[in-house]
């Protein structure tokens with residue numbers, strides 16, 4: 260007879276897996292406490308590609324016609340201001356050598372202040388905000404910098420197990436200097452009490468690697484009488500065909 | 508030289524739909540190009556069920572032309588591609604039946620980046636149109652076949668993706684690109 264999994268059972272599963280692996284610094288594709296991963300990860304090994312001519316070593320180019328300046332401000336997409344704590348999130352996009360990734364596309368999406376996504380399949384009975392949709396885009400500048408103005412997203416429940424709640428997060432989609440560097444991830448906020456309970460966050464075995472998904476509150480980025488500032492730098496992995504020293 | 512530690516991946520989740528898909532995302536070929544081919548197929552999970560909330564990205568290699576998106580002049584919303592340049596990049600979400608389709612130009616292979624709820628780190632694969640390829644020849648034949656699109660009719664190819672193997676199909680070959688960190 261099917262029983263709903265409790266948080267205690269999920270906690271036990273996560274602890275058992277942590278005892279086996281607390282070192283891997285990347286999200287495991289096979290992480291059964293995240294139930295949806297069970298049927299959605301390959302079981303065979305990935306096949307390495309060493310071809311210096313591989314097309315994945317190059318990347319799409321985005322330009323001014325692709326993104327408008329308005330799109331970096333998620334609080335200005337409707338007639339009035341959204342409800343919630345206004346924040347700015349900014350940082351640098353670099354490769355593992357610390358070189359800026361210039362002119363590349365960063366896209367974000369998130370729940371509103373009440374923890375509700377403006378999506379037809381969303382089940383959480385929290386209010387929608389008519390003044391907030393929750394997506395934004397921008398291109399990185401010559402120093403690899405990006406910046407978004409938005410509101411603090413709320414945590415939300417999800418159906419993984421009984422009383423499953425996601426820590427508050429903003430989804431990020433990022434392009435690098437090569438398609439190999441493509442990244443979709445989630446940025447979390449400091450000191451979230453939900454971290455220990457979340458099998459998505461904990462699918463990254465290494466503690467230090469998990470910390471790299473948490474932004475830092477930066478008082479110098481807060482704007483008086485307007486918004487709180489958070490800083491989050493992003494480091495892309497993966498080989499690239501070229502890196503051009505000057506401009507792009 | 509200090510090498511920075513990379514930012515880990517997290518799942519795309521189920522709610523990317525109002526952020527990532529864009530009008531014309533699957534129309535990679537310039538409008539009306541006589542060489543245009545259609546590539547389509549379904550994506551399946553380990554139980555053989557279609558995946559209705561996956562996102563597929565396609566890349567032809569570059570340099571393609573810079574982006575070609577048009578915006579509604581009033582709302583600023585993306586309303587599609589201008590259809591002139593070949594950017595080499597496409598992006599489509601799967602439908603309720605796990606199906607996707609793109610229209611693009613012929614190439615030796617297309618690079619595919621696959622995202623889905625339940626998948627904590629994206630997957631790369633490739634769509635080939637011929638078995639005559641040095642890389643394909645390094646693979647065992649049954650798995651090699653998972654990377655080769657099937658011609659269905661003139662200029663239409665079928666390419667399904669199976670995240671896990673099953674009784675009547677092999678698991679699609681997924682790829683990795685090792686870093687040669689310098």
Ligand SMILES: [Fe+3]
Pocket residue numbers: 370425428430520522
């Ligand atoms: Fe989310």
